[in-house]
Amino acid sequence: MQMAKELKKNASRYAASESVKFFKDSFVNGGFTDASFKAWDQTNNPLAGKRTMYKSGKLMRSIKKQSATMQRVVVVADSDYADIHNNGGYIIVTEQMKKYFWAKYYEFVGGVTTNKRGAVSLNKKNVSLGKKAMFCRAMALKPVGSKIKIPQHQFMGNSKTLMKNFDQWFGDVVKNQIEPQFNDNSIKIELRNV
Secondary structure, three states, X not given: OHHXXXXXXXXXXXXXXHHHHHHHHHHHHOEEEOOOEEEOOOXXXXXXXXXXXXXXXXHHHOEEEEEEOOOOEEEEEOOOOHHHHHHOEEEEOOHHHHHHHHHHHHHHHHOOOEOOOOOEOOOHHHHHHHHHHHHHHHHHOOOOOXXXXXXXXXXOOOOHHHHHHHHHHXXXXXXXXXXXHHOOOOOOXXXXXX
């Protein structure tokens, strides 16, 4: 009985830590794995980082265990924008958003370098700044109250692969901890449908 209690306690601990790791791996892999892997569509936002959904790592770091009991494990992403990215949807343009994008526009335009004659250089940095500036200008010109579609980039949720991993782990632990208790090498535990 003691072994069973320990096993149940360890199972919830394992499920919590593995769930957090599995969901964070979505950012490393660039997509979510349910029964199979589904890659995220690449963003056309020039302000995004080199990898989709990973600029500062803040969203990935917001994934954590909220609670873990023998009956239930709860993992959350407590970032303000976790839900809109995980599920997709629309955001409403506000005056504050417009001010932010105008400020970013002027910041990017101000970073453009010129040559000795005063003409804008067509180097890689200036091209990148130009794309960012034009994106910010387009966002700043959107009317207040209009909607911007945020595509779904699921990084956590129900996953058949994750559940299969749990079943395999639990089966292996039961086999490796219970089988030796018989003190008889002829007794083998066989795991089925795991």
